[in-house]
Amino acid sequence: MSQTDTLADPLDIMGRLLTPEGKQNPYPLYEEMRAHGSLVDIGGAHLFATGYAECARALREPDLLSTDGAVQDGKMPGWREHASWRWLTKNMLFSNDPDHERLRRFFSGAFSARSVANWRPMVDRLAEDAVQHVAELGAGGRPVDLVPEFSFRFATAVIGELLGIPEKDQAGMRGIIGDITTALDPIGDLAELEPGDAAMEQLAEYFYELVAQRRTAPGPDLTSAFVRARDTGGELTEEDLVANLMLLLVAAAEAPQDLLSNMVRLALEHPEHADRLRANPRSAAGFVDETLRFEPAVQALNRVAARDMWYFGVRVAEGTPVTLIIGAGNRDPRRFSDPGVFDPERPDNQPLTFSAGAHYCLGAALARMSAETVVPQLLRRLPELTLAEPPTFRNQLVQRGHGRLPVRTA
Template sequence: MSQVSVLREPLDIIGHLLSFEGKQDPYPLYEQMRVHGPVADVAGAHFFVTGYAECAWALRASDVLLSTDAGVQDLRLPGWREHASWVWLTRNMLFSNDPQHARLRRFFGNAFSAQRVQAMRGLVEHQAEAVLDHLAAAGADGAPVDLVAEFSYRYAIGIIGGLLGVPAADQPGMRSAIGDITLALEPIGDPAVLAPGDAAMSRLAEYFHALLARLRAEPGPDMTSAWIKAADESGDVTDEDLVANLMLLLVAATEAPQDLLSNTVRLALEHPHLHDRLRADPEFVAGFLEESYRFDPAVQVLNRVAATDFEFFGRAVTAGTPLTLLIAAANRDPARFPDPLVFDPARAENQPLTMSAGSHYCLGAALARMSVTAVLPELLRRFPGMTLAGPGTFRDQIVQRGHAELPVVLG
């Protein structure tokens, strides 16, 4: 009997999805949810969305708001302001609705324009060379190496840390704090689980306030120094805004790229017959990366709430109703992708929703793509005999899903 032949109710499926075992392999559960149609309606009180067209519409619609916005939180989650992790998250552009989102996105967005991202290539290539040297040293004795700790994390934080002016010596010690903070993005039953994230966010806020003071006194070539100057001249952005969004950029541009890179490398090692093309064909590398984003994305779930009453693909949604967008399921929607359960780097018109869409489309998407395409061919050239030393494990998270460990042997 197949895993989708027994019809489970949506809330039962979600319960299994939120278990540790469900988070290790959520894809069969997404297919069980899909049996209920592209929009699973729980008595009009909650909607779980697996359809690509439906998720894409919700990501762009003005009728649908971020559930993490401070104003929305006030209505839905009394007591949230007692938690530093949630308070700081609502102050950044990613987790706020307009007008705050638009104001902050205008201020910070220019730094990630296509032209400016191209100017970052030198830093990216330098970090790629440095992390490959580090990985070679870590695996020199032939023993298994954790690719997440020794490669993916170091590479991701090396890039964003360099751009933000975070000294290289400070970067390795930030891993646990970044991981603790991402727990605030998960569905929370007991607020006590936020304690590590609250403490980490407070420490990181203190760190970035000190960094602002240092770079205001002695500016450098980094983006933070430029933002300080622009904020001081315009008066449109406060130090609190700067700190909140610097923390966002550090956490988001470390954790998500780390997970995307680990997944992409794992998929490459699972398909050794593609290595020659990945070493030699940049266009194929770009297609491989896009397919890895579709097939096993780091961002699996996004939550929204209805701002007004509206009709959603034939269903009546009332203001205040939550919509859970199962992005990883939408990326495997057979109505959008032929043979969606097959990993196909040559897939045509491949547009996964992993980087979101609309006004909240990932600010660092171009930088993330450049980072992976710069290092993946070099990794396979440098270590042609690299193999997986085990299946790897995933963190106990579903919104931001990624490997806890991924052991490899360099060969």
């Protein structure tokens, strides 16, 4: 019997990944998938990449398209009836050139390295406030769920302050933002988009109002600056503006929330690394990178072939979906030694978690700086932090982070 006869069918592995158990711990299933190769071709109908090099090159390949409206017509007929995807395909992440280039150009200057450096005092202040909030909630030994009270609260405070979203509106957005990200998971039935549709419509209404408000009474926030630039430049429609403001909020709340929760849990599981993080601020960068590699907040990215092409020796026909399992690529033993070991001092650690190429995360520098600031502060201020109960993971495949992370602070 050959080795492949003993391996589970790739479609069966994908099916198991989509079960609640698979979502709780996808990594053994990625290894089952990797056993079929670093590119797994499902009869020419779908290609999965499990290898680091394969994912990295795909992200830089202009002929592998992001899921824009035309791509979605081929993949998910009927999607135009759904507000979630109608709005998603208006943002830069789900666009291809020339729209992508036009949208990215409009928004990218605001997130330059210089802007991020200027935001440091603001991030420091919000980090202090986030840690103080946890300390107060946990006083007297009360358990605190760090997901809403620390990770979401801090991530939303940062992007909320940048975009000028009043603090009183921020906490109420958690359910809406969470529902929107469920639209990114693979679905069996279009009805599964309904929670995301309702959430997206609500958020769009919110941003239309915010934009109108900032047009009449501008402030020092980015929304006011974007409104001014749109009204004088004429490059963007009002819908483009609203769609991309929604992207900025959701992207900057969800993945950073998961990164922060994952970092804290890994610190609690590895007290020696947590001690180093407390003692030496310079060790924070390595800790962030290793968390992004070992427990990525984003596990998979989708592309579609724009033309017939050869890819690492595999023939890919125009229109074929290509799923880059970056959570598997980050554990590729050809790229990382002992990939299943959490080692924040790993040399040359370049996880795929912020993507690469044209869609490389616009908020990567901000996300890094924020995480490097707030998690060491939490650990220093609350040295007795322990898990109060086993944490749960959210029931999602693409976004990976904790559903609940209950801790005690003393």
